[in-house]
Amino acid sequence: MNHFEIFNLSPEFAIDNAQLIQRFRQLQLDHHPDRFVTADDAARRAAIEQSTAINEAHQTLQDPVRRAMYLLWLKGINAMDEKNTSMPHAFLVEQIDWREAIADAKLKEDTDRLEEMGTELASVLQSLGDTFSAAHDGGHLTVATTLARKMRFTQKLIEEVDLAFDELQQ
Amino acid sequence: MAFLQISEPGESPEPHTRRLAVGIDLGTTNSLVATLRNAVAECLPDSEGRAMLPSAVQYDEGGAVVVGHSALAHRGDDALNTITSVKRFMGRAIADLRDEATRYNFTTPSGDGKGALKIVTRHGAKSPIEVSAEILLSLKERAEQSLGGPLYGVVITVPAYFDDAQRQATKDAAKLADLNVLRLLNEPTAAAVAYGLDQRAEGTFLIYDLGGGTFDVSILRLTRGVFEVLSTAGDTHLGGDDFDGALAKHAFDTWALTRALSAAGQANLHAAARAAKESLTDAQTATIKVNWGCGFDSTLDVSREKFVELTQPLIDRTMNAVKKTLRDAKLKSTDIDGVVLVGGATRMPHVRAALESHFGKPPLATMNPDEVVALGAAIQADQLAGNKSGDGESHLLLDVIPLSLGIETMGGLVEKIVARNSTIPVAKAQEFTTFKDGQTAMSLHVVQGERELVADCRSLARFELRGIPPMVAGAARIRVTFQIDADGLLSVSAEETTTHARTEVTVKPSYGLGDGEIAAMLQSAFTNANADMQGRALAEARVDALALVQSLGKALIEDRVLLSDVEHAALSSQISHLKQLSEANDHRAIVRATEALNVASTDFAGRRMDRAVSAALTGQRIDQLV
Numbered sequence: 001m002n003h004f005e006i007f008n009l010s011p012e013f014a015i016d017n018a019q020l021i022q023r024f025r026q027l028q029l030d031h032h033p034d035r036f037v038t039a040d041d042a043a044r045r046a047a048i049e050q051s052t053a054i055n056e057a058h059q060t061l062q063d064p065v066r067r068a069m070y071l072l073w074l075k076g077i078n079a080m081d082e083k084n085t086s087m088p089h090a091f092l093v094e095q096i097d098w099r100e101a102i103a104d105a106k107l108k109e110d111t112d113r114l115e116e117m118g119t120e121l122a123s124v125l126q127s128l129g130d131t132f133s134a135a136h137d138g139g140h141l142t143v144a145t146t147l148a149r150k151m152r153f154t155q156k157l158i159e160e161v162d163l164a165f166d167e168l169q170q
Numbered sequence: 171m172a173f174l175q176i177s178e179p180g181e182s183p184e185p186h187t188r189r190l191a192v193g194i195d196l197g198t199t200n201s202l203v204a205t206l207r208n209a210v211a212e213c214l215p216d217s218e219g220r221a222m223l224p225s226a227v228q229y230d231e232g233g234a235v236v237v238g239h240s241a242l243a244h245r246g247d248d249a250l251n252t253i254t255s256v257k258r259f260m261g262r263a264i265a266d267l268r269d270e271a272t273r274y275n276f277t278t279p280s281g282d283g284k285g286a287l288k289i290v291t292r293h294g295a296k297s298p299i300e301v302s303a304e305i306l307l308s309l310k311e312r313a314e315q316s317l318g319g320p321l322y323g324v325v326i327t328v329p330a331y332f333d334d335a336q337r338q339a340t341k342d343a344a345k346l347a348d349l350n351v352l353r354l355l356n357e358p359t360a361a362a363v364a365y366g367l368d369q370r371a372e373g374t375f376l377i378y379d380l381g382g383g384t385f386d387v388s389i390l391r392l393t394r395g396v397f398e399v400l401s402t403a404g405d406t407h408l409g410g411d412d413f414d415g416a417l418a419k420h421a422f423d424t425w426a427l428t429r430a431l432s433a434a435g436q437a438n439l440h441a442a443a444r445a446a447k448e449s450l451t452d453a454q455t456a457t458i459k460v461n462w463g464c465g466f467d468s469t470l471d472v473s474r475e476k477f478v479e480l481t482q483p484l485i486d487r488t489m490n491a492v493k494k495t496l497r498d499a500k501l502k503s504t505d506i507d508g509v510v511l512v513g514g515a516t517r518m519p520h521v522r523a524a525l526e527s528h529f530g531k532p533p534l535a536t537m538n539p540d541e542v543v544a545l546g547a548a549i550q551a552d553q554l555a556g557n558k559s560g561d562g563e564s565h566l567l568l569d570v571i572p573l574s575l576g577i578e579t580m581g582g583l584v585e586k587i588v589a590r591n592s593t594i595p596v597a598k599a600q601e602f603t604t605f606k607d608g609q610t611a612m613s614l615h616v617v618q619g620e621r622e623l624v625a626d627c628r629s630l631a632r633f634e635l636r637g638i639p640p641m642v643a644g645a646a647r648i649r650v651t652f653q654i655d656a657d658g659l660l661s662v663s664a665e666e667t668t669t670h671a672r673t674e675v676t677v678k679p680s681y682g683l684g685d686g687e688i689a690a691m692l693q694s695a696f697t698n699a700n701a702d703m704q705g706r707a708l709a710e711a712r713v714d715a716l717a718l719v720q721s722l723g724k725a726l727i728e729d730r731v732l733l734s735d736v737e738h739a740a741l742s743s744q745i746s747h748l749k750q751l752s753e754a755n756d757h758r759a760i761v762r763a764t765e766a767l768n769v770a771s772t773d774f775a776g777r778r779m780d781r782a783v784s785a786a787l788t789g790q791r792i793d794q795l796v
Contacts, residue, residue: 025393028396028566032568032656034567037323037352037554038554048655051656055596162497165493166494
């Protein structure tokens with residue numbers, strides 16, 4: 001069973017979040033190790049395995065970047081393959097600018113600026129996701145792969161912003 | 171074994187075979203035990219009606235181990251043998267200690283200061299696990315007397331931000347107390363269960379848990395009996411104790427006392443500071459009053475404003491963690507339906523004010539913040555034991571791992587394997603290969619933390635993979651699986667995937683105890699009655715000698731001016747003689763030399779006494795002499 005099948009979802013980028021959450025809870029209610037504390041070893045081991053698999057599927061699908069990567073993987077594409085690293089020059093320059101801006105805000109301890117950048121990056125990620133969705137569902141897999149990689153780059157920037165926050169607030 | 175009876179999930183055993191299960195809140199300052207009676211969770215009081223058991227253990231002169239209120243009473247007069255706040259030492263090495271490093275005489279099994287620490291007492295060196303086990307035993311006895319039978323199982327709560335070593339140490343303490351641990355449960359999650367079920371709450375809640383020594387914050391989504399932790403953050407070195415410490419430091423600085431306080435003096439000052447802090451919850455001013463003994467005392471009035479000013483940095487640290495959980499859960503403060511207060515320290519008005527100003531609504535304080543964790547643990551224990559609760563509804567907790575898990579790669583860098591806030595149980599597999607022809611073993615280093623350098627993270631364990639089939643370099647594919655179970659504990663398995671050979675995994679915890687050590691401790695607990703008296707006498711003699719050497723050494727430095735060069739040289743040489751003797755095994759020689767040094771330093775102690783106030787505040791031995 002693939003991750004989408006576990007949650008009765010069709011393999012598309014736009015998913016019904018409410019259904020994902022609801023089905024996730026139901027599956028865990030049935031399979032979580034807490035349900036099998038007094039059962040025998042074999043049943044307890046099985047519960048850990050199943051509960052782990054449900055968590056893995058849930059975590060993959062609830063995260064837009066991992067969901068995009070997983071959709072491509074189902075089609076036999078490893079978007080993060082090392083042989084597949086070429087990105088448009090302009091995009092890479094943009095990445096460098098972002099990184100410098102984050103480092104600069106961190107240096108100046110400008111948390112307002114960090115906050116703004118976090119919000120801006122989140123909306124960049126959102127619109128990349130929308131474009132990915134159209135490309136993937138339309139079967140334009142090469143375009144979709146580049147978009148998925150851009151999403152990953154953008155998510156890394158968001159993580160950088162969060163890390164800067166954490167370090168400033170230590 | 172009777173325990174092997176299997177019941178389907180949700181199906182309860184017959185009413186008369188209801189299993190006795192309790193929840194234990196093993197706290198830094200106080201511990202509680204609770205159970206479910208007639209579908210209502212309640213704390214079990216001691217014979218004098220007190221629910222809270224001070225987390226204090228005294229190893230007394232008569233060879234007995236005293237726990238709770240009676241032990242706490244000796245915090246001042248037998249400070250080195252009365253262990254409090256032991257939770258701060260769980261799963262820790264001496265190098266991890268901060269300001270508390272001087273409170274006890276610490277040692278390590280290997281003597282080199284590395285590995286899990288032990289505390290030197292007159293009953294010998296005790297690991298924090300052993301000390302915690304004494305507290306657990308006391309609660310177990312209380313529960314079994316109250317419930318009228320042996321316990322089937324317990325749920326023990328731990329700070330959400332406890333790392334693997336601290337969780338493992340807690341589980342080992344339970345094993346030592348012969349308790350069947352159904353689950354380690356995160357404290358804020360336990361509180362959410364008690365609060366959520368009590369108030370039939372639905373929505374997104376932030377649990378702010380400021381205990382005696384630890385701080386946790388968790389955000390949970392509560393939906394129809396499912397408690398889902400979205401994110402958690404915290405600080406295992408921040409709690410009510412630190413607020414006492416800030417007040418104590420303020421008093422100490424204001425009184426301009428000489429530098430060192432004896433352990434007893436410290437204990438008295440902290441107790442006075444704590445009392446003042448508690449009064450300030452209702453009053454606008456309070457007085458810190460310390461009686462140093464020998465007829466000296468000091469007092470200081472503190473206003474609530476001053477207290478707020480002194481402790482604002484601590485509040486700020488907690489609010490930073492609050493913001494971090496919001497970011498991690500991708501939520502804004504307006505998304506939070508309610509803030510639930512947990513831990514006695516949340517009674518402080520400025521804690522509540524900080525939360526109210528951040529969330530725009532007053533925090534919820536409908537339940538007793540001291541008891542809510544134990545009550546939640548009791549509810550969970552009852553359900554895990556297979557007892558069906560009164561209303562027939564079952565609930566489920568989905569918790570997360572608080573800190574990322576990674577492995578060491580080239581150059582001392584960390585490669586993250588499991589990200590923090592991943593729902594548990596969780597597993598991740600990673601493939602490795604050999605870099606030499608015919609290589610049959612490799613070692614891995616697992617760390618926990620968010621930083622990029624191994625040196626900045628906590629070392630969890632070193633694994634050795636053996637039995638890899640010999641192949642040319644790079645041909646072997648070793649798949650290592652890291653599994654974190656529902657207690658948040660790590661286990662590792664490995665397999666060579668081209669030949670399907672399972673490799674042997676040797677787990678060497680960097681902290682905590684091996685199973686062999688636990689077995690040995692259990693064994694020694696059984697044979698304690700006919701313990702080796704000779705060994706005991708030696709250990710005691712060493713402790714006394716060490717205490718004198720330390721306190722007198724400190725006094726020599728501080729009050730050097732009170733001694734002539736000749737006197738100073740004489741005392742110094744006697745000190746080093748005693749030091750040497752205490753490394754050998756003749757306990758009589760150590761006792762004799764200790765007495766001799768005591769006598770020889772009497773005069774010096776007298777002069778120090780003449781310097782008035784400092785007398786009771788300096789070396790403990792000296793003030794015992796006068």
